[in-house]
Amino acid sequence: MGTSQHTQEQSPPKQATLSVSNIGGIDETEVAFEQGVTVLSGRNATNRTSLLQGIMAALGSDQASLKADSKEGQAVLEFGEETYQQTLHRRNGTSVTEGDPYLDDPEIADLFAFLLESNEARQAVARGDDLRDLIMRPVDTDAIKAEIQQLEQRKNQIDNELDELDNLENQLPDLEAKRTRLIDEIEELHDELETAEEELEAANTDVETRREEQSELDEKLNELRDTRSELERVRNRIETERESIEALENEHEDVEADLEELQAGGEANLGRLEAEIETLQTEKNELNEEISQLQRTIQFNEQLLEDPGEFLGGEADNNDGPVTDQLLSDADSGTVTCWTCGSSVATDQIETTIEQLQSVYEDRLNERSEINDDLEEKRATLNEIEENRSEYQRANRRLESIDEEIERRRDRVEDLTDDREAFTEEITELETEIDDLETDDSEDILEQHREVNQLEFEIERKESERDDVEDKIASIEERLDDREGLQDRREKTTEELADLRTRIDQIEDSAVEEFNEHMESLLEILEYSNLERIWIDQTTRDVREGRRKVTKSSFDLKIVRSTEGRTAYEDSINHLSESEREVTGLVFALAGYLVHDVYETVPFMLLDSLEAIDSERIATVVEYFESYAPYLTVALLDEDAQALEDRHKMITEI
Incomplete structure (x- = not known):
């Protein structure tokens, strides 16, 4: 199978x-x-x-x-x-x-391919119903809206990334200028260091005599320089950690503000909405079953009127016997024998019953349409609440992450502060020891040593700062390499969004175009005497859905006739002949058949x-x-x- x-x-x-x-x-x-x-x-x-x-x-x-x-x-x-x-x-x-x-699902075929007398598309034209709702019934608008929401979120994320890249690109000129300034400063410091070393070499004439003393002094000076360098690194790290803590605290405030907004998002209504949606879906399913039963009952009674003999086990003209003869006799006399109880029922009574059933059938169709509208509104509200709930959970997780990161950085600052105090004490001790080693004769040389050490330390600090700037520039340039791909993704997402947002309109426009084109072609071929044109005019109207007012599209069937003098005037569907009305209904079904590609299914x-x-x-x-x-x-x-x-x-x- x-x-x-x-x-x-x-x-x-x-x-x-x-x-x-x-x-x-x-x-x-x-x-x-x-x-x-x-x-x-x-x-x-x-x-x-x-x-x-x-x-x-x-x-x-x-x-x-x-x-x-x-x-x-x-x-x-x-x-x-x-x-x-x-x-x-x-x-x-x-x-x-x-x-x-x-x-699996015969709905679209029942609407636009199986064009029997009871076909809903043909009946909708005959009754003058709004044809837009029927032509759009196979379209899953909920799925389209959900896909639009996903694409909008994706586009917003891409836009945020592109904005971030723009901000990074704006930082490049300042960073490049800073790098140039640091390179120049480093070159100047190297020149100064070279001069200081030359002066130290010239002044250090009695190296042999003060070798031991100088050696110890140099050792202490080198140790002092290294300790000062470590102290400076610790200070920079403390400053960096404090800046990070401040940024995290600002982000903490922003996330808390977002949480306050999200807390008003209607969480309490979630259960009620789900229950209402389930109830409405149950009502819709029951209505669908009742509509199907009504349609079969109407069809059954219409066939009973058309051919009473069919319901006694075969066709009237192929059966012999008194029962069949009696049935045909009843039909000729304006009555039909009930196939269940055997009593005679007037055909006009059955016709009245059919009309009553048809009225109930139309009422049930209207009820189903109202339930569909209510379901659509409640599902949209439910989606909004669930999205708020997801945003709230993400914000809570981010808040916890920020708190943990702040705590880790505060611990780091505390440890670094202890290191700073230790290095400061060590420097004080080293300076005391160096002062003890200094003599009047060596004071100038020691001062020159200090100057050399200070210049070396300053060069090292500047080079470290330059390296940091170059790392930032390289990181930004690497990020900017992603921009073209992001822009391509954004363009594709924007195109998909535009297509989805206009898909419903495109289907409506195609349905109107198909109907009008085929109606014009058939009327020209069929040559109805004074029928000039039949077409669908697509208009919009404001309707109320719950507490909201929304604009909905409407298909209005327009008819133009002409007098013997070829004067055109507008007519209504009620004045069409039965032949004209049947042709119009068939063309409308054909438009649905083509617009929804039923021939592919x-x-x-x-x-x-x-x-x-x-x-x-x-x-x-x-x-x-x-x-x-x-x-x-x-x-x-x-x-x-x-x-x-x-x-x-x-x-x-x-």
């Missing part, structure tokens, strides 16, 4: 074979199809619609009806090397389905209940639709099928 959701990466198989048992009015049948148009030709009550329901069932739809006197029915589709099947069972008065059909399109259109125009519509659906199956009366019999495959026996 094959898997169930398909995308036609290659052409679909050239042939298909369908086996149907106990669906609609069919006991059992098998029919072969080829790509292109297949016409089911026959009189009323010859199971043409039932065969279409069999195709729908095998493809995955739950809109097929089980034969009235059967507890189980089945549809099997052999399609290429794969086989797909769905079984219908009657349980507790309701028909349920199971199996491995062609589609399911290669079948089904047409039924075209009797309101005359034979020549039916042939024109079929030929027009043929180019868009790999398999187009049409149920027609014999007289309507004659216009197509020379060009397409005909099936007359089911």
Whole structure:
């Protein structure tokens, strides 16, 4: 058996074979199809619609009806090397389905490919409903919004990194100027050191006499220089640690401020919102089930009116006997015998019941639309609360990390302070020892030694500072090398965001464009006498969702007729003829079929209940639709099928 959701990466198989048992009015049948148009030709009550329901069932739809006197029915589709099947069972008065059909989710096919009389797209046009909500139903707007939110976060992160690189780049001129200044200062100090060493060498004429004394003195002076160098390093490290502590404390204040804002984020409402969403989803699921049951009930009663004999185990013209005769007699006299209790029921009473069921069906559709809007709003609020909660947790973790880092650096400052005091005491002791070693004769030489030592220390400090500056410059330049990649990522993310933000608008625009283009082409071919144009006008309107006012798109069907004098005037959907209205509904379904690429998901399109259109125009519509659906199956009366019999495959026996 094959898997169930398909995308036609290659052409679909050239042939298909369908086996149907106990669906609609069919006991059992098998029919072969080829790509292109297949016409089911026959009189009323010859199971043409039932065969279409069999195709729908095998493809995955739950809109097929089980034969009235059967507890189980089945549809099997052999399609290429794969086989797909769905079984219908009657349980507790309701028909349920199971199996491995062609589609996992038949919603989009039910809307735009299975165009029977009860098809929702055709009915929406006939009733004058807002067509925008129906054409956009297959679009997962929640997923699009979630993806937009993720991309916005990614773009913000990239923007922050680019801003940081800009700040680093702005630091480069000052750092480079500082490096140049340090290099110049180091060169000057080297010159001074060279002069001081020359003066010391010239003054040190009695080296042999004072060798021991000088040696000890030099040792102490070297030790003094090293100790002062260590002291300076400790002081610099203390200063650096204090600057880091100050920066961390500033960041600590910023994170605490963020936490105060996030604490007002509605955490307490999270559980309530989740419960409300679960309740609304349950209500929606119940409504979906009720809508499906209503649709099947309406379809069942319509078939009962069309062909009462079908519900006594077969077709009226193929059965003999008093029961069938009585049923046909009742139908001719304006009554129908109830298949459950045997009593006679007036056909107009059944028609009234159908109208009442249709009204309830429309009410349930409106209720589902309202629940969908409420679900969308609550899910958006829930996402916002959960995002605030994540931000709050991240801020708390950062706060803890900052506190730990501050504590570590304070401990380091305390240790460094102890080191500084120890070095200061050591320097004092060394200076005392050096003073004891100094004599009047050596005072000048000692002073020159001090000067040399001080210059060497200063050079070392400047070179260390220069190295730090060069490391910072190298680090910044390395970071700046990432800028081009970041800018490319930002550009790609911005493009993805723009595409997502306009995707819904693009689908709406495409639907309007497809409808208007095909409607114009068909009206030109069909030549309705005074019907100039039918098109969808895309407008916007403000609606209230909960406490918010939002702007929503709306599809308004516009109609222009002309008088005998060719004066144009605007008309309404209510004034269209039944033929014009049916054609308009079919074109709207075709627009949805093309906009949502339904042909890539399911290669079948089904047409039924075209009797309101005359034979020549039916042939024109079929030929027009043929180019868009790999398999187009049409149920027609014999007289309507004659216009197509020379060009397409005909099936007359089911």
